[in-house]
Amino acid sequence: MVQGDAYSIDVNISLQGKPVDISDIELVEITLINRAKVYPGEVTYSDGAFHYPVTQEETMNFPPLCSMQVRVKFTSGDVIGSDVQKINVQRVLSKVVL
Numbered sequence: 001m002v003q004g005d006a007y008s009i010d011v012n013i014s015l016q017g018k019p020v021d022i023s024d025i026e027l028v029e030i031t032l033i034n035r036a037k038v039y040p041g042e043v044t045y046s047d048g049a050f051h052y053p054v055t056q057e058e059t060m061n062f063p064p065l066c067s068m069q070v071r072v073k074f075t076s077g078d079v080i081g082s083d084v085q086k087i088n089v090q091r092v093l094s095k096v097v098l
Helices: 056-060
Strands: 007-011 025-032 035-039 044-046 049-054 065-074 079-081 085-088
Touching: 025 049, 035 049
Parallel strands: none
Antiparallel strands: 007 049, 025 035, 025 065, 044 049, 065 079, 065 085
């Protein structure tokens, strides 16, 4: 990722090595740095992945190393969080939003 990028970060969620069934999920919270977004809501789901959108304005201010964590609330009421993942963000020379 580069500062100033704008797209959706695809997040695949698995449990014990197997993809989770979307029908078993009530809510997904994805936190990147301190920006929590949820499914259903800002985060969307298609093709077996959750899509966490980021804007140019958001990524322009990202530090070189960003922490991301996923928490899932299942329809059973169980809530399971992931290990914290790290995303490298490259610096951009121009700070102009395109």
